[in-house]
Amino acid sequence: MKRMRAFGVVAIAACLCACLLAFAGCSAPAGTGSSDGAQDAAATKTVVDAYGRSVEVPADVQSAATVGSGARFVVYAGGQDKLIAATEMETEPALNRPYTIAYKDLFANLPATSNGNHLLDTNVNEEQLMELAPDVIISSRSAEECDSLQADTGIPVIGITYQNQLFTDNVYTSITCVGEALGTQDHAQEVVSKLKEWDADLKARTADIPDADKPSVYVGAVNYKGAKSFTGTYANYAPLVELGAKNVADETGQKAAIDVDLEQIGNWDPDFMFLNAGNMDLMKADYANNKAFFDDLKAFKEGHLYTQPFFNFNGTNIDTGICDTYFIGATIYPDKFADVDLDAKYSEIYTTLLGVDFYQTMKNAGMGFTALSFS
Known part of the structure; x- marks a missing residue:
């Protein structure tokens, strides 16, 4: 009888164990039970980046680090609060990278895990990144x-x-995939929607201008691989492409920043010149050495010289570039932009992309969109 009772207890215990194991299987962690797929799907999500790469990231990203100029787009996507590491470029805020000024206090307290070069040679401290263990890295x-x-x-x-x-x-x-990765997709989508709105507005204002009525434009003193004077220019210059304007540098057949010579500028003799005031020392020296040449150029004689903040510095400042586009458009096609309050537009653009009205910071620093004189 005792043996029968013992057997019964063992049998009941075995049944209970089997039930417990079966129940445990239904809620087992990933890799141990029949619902692994559902568990894995809940733990991660797939984001397709700007290169078309499918990347598995945590479903709820709490932290991020950046390489190259990735932090710029983290700000555009509204995810700066999730940054736990950036680059040396971000820890050295500068007006030619508005996002670094807008969030200088944040960047000042982040470790720098790379030198931050966007296109030039870069280095990344992979060991430090692994120690910090961000959920995701954003890289340009x-x-x-x-x-x-x-x-x-x-x-x-x-x-x-x-x-x-x-x-x-x-x-x-790029904005969308960063937002999807960081869980700020609603903010990112609002930014992209505004970009598309400005794009449609700019194109609508300039679409019906006949080629014969388009003035010729030269963009000079652009920065690439160092500071440049008059002869540093840009073919395929994004604001002029957007406006359908006549960029004389496009005649070179090039697609990016190039160096030309003064003779070529004289041959083009553009109607308007937009010059980077950040390189005024170089331009003033060139002007002093070639005064007769410059004074004979149409843009100099007619006072069509202007300055604006240039937007390419360790990557493209999308915010400043769009402001430049509105400024150039209003300058060369004043009738088409007569209804635009440019100051309000600049503030709107910076506030949308950065979350703060950086235009006021620029004005206070003496950087703006204005006529230029060498006399």
């Missing part, structure tokens, strides 16, 4: 570099690409 480097960094660190890397672009699918996708 090439797709190949994104793959390599992800393989080396085991941290998902979202790649963005946007050099010298304003209203392009690359820009829209």
Whole structure:
């Protein structure tokens, strides 16, 4: 009888164990039960980045680090509060990178895990990144570099690409995928919607201007690989492309920043010149040495010299680039932009992309959109 009772107890215990195991299987952690797929799906999500790379990231990203100029787009996507590491570029705020000024207190307290170069050679402290263990890395480097960094660190890397672009699918996708990765997709979508709104507005204002009525434009003293004087220019200059304007540098057949000579500028003899006031020392020296040449140029004689903040510095400041586009448009096509309150438009653009009205900071620092004189 005792043996029968003992057997019964064992049998009941075995049944209870089996039931418990079966129940445990229904709620087992990923990799141990029949609902693994659902568990994994809940723990991660797939984000397609600007290079078309499918990247698995945590479903609820709490922290991010950046490489290259990725922090710029983290700000545009509204995710700056999730940053736990940035680059040396961000820890050295400058007016030519508005996002670094807008959030200088944040960046001042973040560790720098790379030198931050956007296109030039970069270096990344992978060991430090792994110690910090961000949920995701946002990188503006090439797709190949994104793959390599992800393989080396085991941290998902979202790649963005946007050099010298304003209203392009690359820009829209870069903002969108960063927002999706960081969980700020609603904010990111609002920003992209405003970009598309400004794009439509600018195109509508200039679409019906006959080529014969378009003045010739030269953009000079642009910065690339160092400061440049008059002869540093840009072919395929994004604001002029957006406006359908006549950029004389496009005649070179080039697609980006180039150096020309004074003779070529004289041959073009543009109607309007937009020059980077940040390089005024270089331009004043050139002007003093070639005064007769410059005074004979149409833009100099007619007072069509203007300055604006240039927007390419370690990547493209989309905000400043759009402001420049409105300024150039209102300058060369005044009738088409007569109803635009430019100061209000600049404030709207910076506030949308940065979350703060950086235009007021620019004005206080003496940087603006204005006529220029060498006399």
